[in-house]
Amino acid sequence: MSVLEVLSGALLIAGALAVLTGGVGMLRFPDFYTRIHAAGITDSAGAGLILLGLLLRVDTWNTAVRLLIILLFLALTSPTATHILAHAARRDGVPMWRKGDPRR
Amino acid sequence: MSLLDHDSAGAASAQQQPRRKNTMRFLRTAPLPVVFWLLLSGHYEPLLLALGALSVAVVCWLTRRAGLDHRSVTFAFALRLPRYFLWLSGSVLVSTFAVARKVWSPRPDLRPVVEPIPTPHLQELSQVVYANSITLTPGTLSLDVEANHIEVHSLERSGVDELRKGLMLRRVRQTEAQR
């Protein structure tokens, strides 16, 4: 196994863990706004780590370009979508969870 | 808001030299879709190239019609962007770790706060970059972008304090085009 493969494997595993963490957080966190933070782990760290991990095991340049384009798209669109969502929810008056409140 | 200002200023001067101004605008918008098409298609026969040119023209026309031909995205800015991305991914990893610990801890200690973060004298583009970076970092989330502040929701006070220190804002300012 070459160094690149080991590195790629490590990135992939870290990405898988981040994705899993995001999913668990989506279920465990108490309200909408805190769940956005959990989803953010999947969207930024998880996606970035997995795509970088795949990037280290490409064999042609146009695969690499496609991976980079996906990475760029996700880095641009996911925070924008999240921001629009949070903004809309706030304008709609979705209540904010404070410590001690029941889960919702 | 400043996007609209740009646009009306452009329209005013466009009346003086309509032809040249339009060509300049077109040339500014075109390279991105051209590069995008060339990278993705991988076919360079005359027919497909012509179709590609057609689709680039349509995209440029649509972009102009939607008022999206943003002139503050310059080449120099695009060159400074990778460095910013590197720094950002570092800080994303650090805060991911902090939030992941909260997710897996048996009794997560969450004290969410919402506070305004001042962003004085920031160009519109930099403000977009800044707000998106805040959202991209787990643990902080931009709720509302106003003229000179951004409302930030954070999982705990330390996230807001970190932003108040202005490390990220300084990076954004460095990346922003000096004009």
Next chain:
Amino acid sequence: MIFAVMAALLVTMVLTLLRAFMGPGRYNRILAVNTFGTKTVLFVAVAGFLFGRPEFLDIGILYALVNFVATVAVLRLTHYQELVSDTERGEGK
């Protein structure tokens, strides 16, 4: 290695779907569906590598775009509905 990543993605997709079913409220569901879309993109990319067919990545690019547009469209739609029902309520008073 790639199998582990796919397994993690699948498990997370199930968790996200659970959140989408449980709600509560429409914003939780939209958030869940949006995250589900991101995971689909990753899954398509990883599956392409597993089967040795990197052409799958094109589908991934498309999916990333559609996912973003869909989220924005759904949000606009819900807000449009609110505007309509608000004015109707206002007229009813």
